[in-house]
Amino acid sequence: MTIICNFISLEQLKTLFEIGAFICAAWFFIYKFNSGYHNVNLSLELKGERKEYDSEKDILILNLELKKGESGSLTIYDISAKINEEKEIYTFIGIKRQSFKGQKINWEKISTSVPNINLSASETTSFSTFAIVPKNKTCTVQVCVLGKKFNHCCKKSQWKTSKIF
DSSP states (O other): OOBSSSSOBHHHHHHHHHHHHHHHHHHHHHHHHHHHHTOOOEEEEEEEEEEEOSSSEEEEEEEEEEEEOSSSOEEEEEEEEEETTOSOEEEOBTOBOEEEETTEEEEEEEOSSSOBEEEOTTOEEEEEEEEEEETTOOOEEEEEEEEEETTOOSOEEEEEEEEEO
């Protein structure tokens, strides 16, 4: 047995380093599990169709498909689009929950108690909007989704996609 100092042997020092390495590895895996678990996996697919509106304008119909991943649920706060860097913001239809009474939906009123839509794990849904755009002009569309993990304290996330029509 080799003694490094008066109070610790080489074998004891090796054991201490092994314990330290084990603790660091355990902390690393706990951190990676925790940070991955709190990520909200959501994929976006933007589709659009451009149709003639009149002699000078087209109507651009946008459909955004959301595919929620396998972990956790997601609360959606806002989905909006911007076209060609204009100031006007286009909100997607149906992103808020309707109020209801008994077993009847009230189409005239948005729910005040729980106004936001939730997506469950592995759920797919879509939302649409439209815009009147100049004919024969390329349109750059950017879409942004704002949401957070369901029942998670306060960290909100954004997902973006864009397409040229």
